[in-house]
Amino acid sequence: MDMKKLAGDKAAEYVKDGMVVGLGTGSTAYHMVNAVGEMVKNGLKIQAIPTSKATEAQARELGIPLLTIDELDHVDLAIDGVDEIDPQFNAIKGGGGALYREKVVASMAKEVIWIMDESKLVDKIGAFHLPVEIAQYGSKQAMERMAAYGWNPVLRVRDGKTFVTDNGNFIADLHLGAGFDIQDVYSKLTGMLGVLEHGLFLNMCKRMIVGHSNGEVQVIENPSK
Numbered sequence: 001m002d003m004k005k006l007a008g009d010k011a012a013e014y015v016k017d018g019m020v021v022g023l024g025t026g027s028t029a030y031h032m033v034n035a036v037g038e039m040v041k042n043g044l045k046i047q048a049i050p051t052s053k054a055t056e057a058q059a060r061e062l063g064i065p066l067l068t069i070d071e072l073d074h075v076d077l078a079i080d081g082v083d084e085i086d087p088q089f090n091a092i093k094g095g096g097g098a099l100y101r102e103k104v105v106a107s108m109a110k111e112v113i114w115i116m117d118e119s120k121l122v123d124k125i126g127a128f129h130l131p132v133e134i135a136q137y138g139s140k141q142a143m144e145r146m147a148a149y150g151w152n153p154v155l156r157v158r159d160g161k162t163f164v165t166d167n168g169n170f171i172a173d174l175h176l177g178a179g180f181d182i183q184d185v186y187s188k189l190t191g192m193l194g195v196l197e198h199g200l201f202l203n204m205c206k207r208m209i210v211g212h213s214n215g216e217v218q219v220i221e222n223p224s225k
């Protein structure tokens with residue numbers, strides 16, 4: 001049973017004719033994009049905004065009509081994966097490095113749905129590293145600023161090379177530990193010199209859709225949205 005596919009397929013049911021849809025990034029969003037592509041082949045009329053070059057390529061291949069960020073004036077529904085989320089709907093995202101575009105799109109959306117397998121639901125976020133997108137120029141100093149708070153930043157490396165985001169920046173992964181002070185880290189990172197954006201997505205979603213190993217799909221509504 002593919003728990004990510006269960007969640008992705010269920011989320012696609014919320015996509016309706018006429019919507020502008022934010023298409024997330026990652027291995028869970030991948031299934032949702034495939035499902036939406038199938039619906040488009042069967043006549044669904046939507047426009048979509050991808051949150052990464054990878055998702056853009058996938059959506060293009062599937063024939064999903066795309067808007068550029070400069071053409072975008074609203075988003076009806078954004079659907080994306082998460083790395084961790086707690087019962088207060090505080091999420092960490094950016095495991096794939098797409099956090100900036102994901103936050104731009106989710107921030108514009110009238111409704112946000114996070115999709116995941118059951119392993120992403122945790123009591124307290126922070127066991128997963130917190131991704132922070134930083135400018136290449138001055139990255140050493142930005143890393144030092146974060147290290148000074150005891151956040152244990154590690155510059156992300158992939159295939160032996162420093163990872164570069166779709167926006168041409170680096171990623172610092174902070175090792176905070178479960179139960180860190182979310183508001184404190186959020187406010188210190190916001191506006192920190194050299195930081196473009198971070199992977200804390202706090203209480204943004206209207207619902208989470210969780211695929212379970214027993215084949216069940218759980219929809220958890222956010223009472224505050």
Ligand SMILES: O=C[C@H](O)[C@H](O)[C@H](O)COP(=O)(O)O
Binds near residue numbers: 029
């Ligand atoms: O940058 C990547 C995104 O935030 C992903 O949505 C997140 O990392 C979850 O990815 P996955 O569904 O592959 O676990």
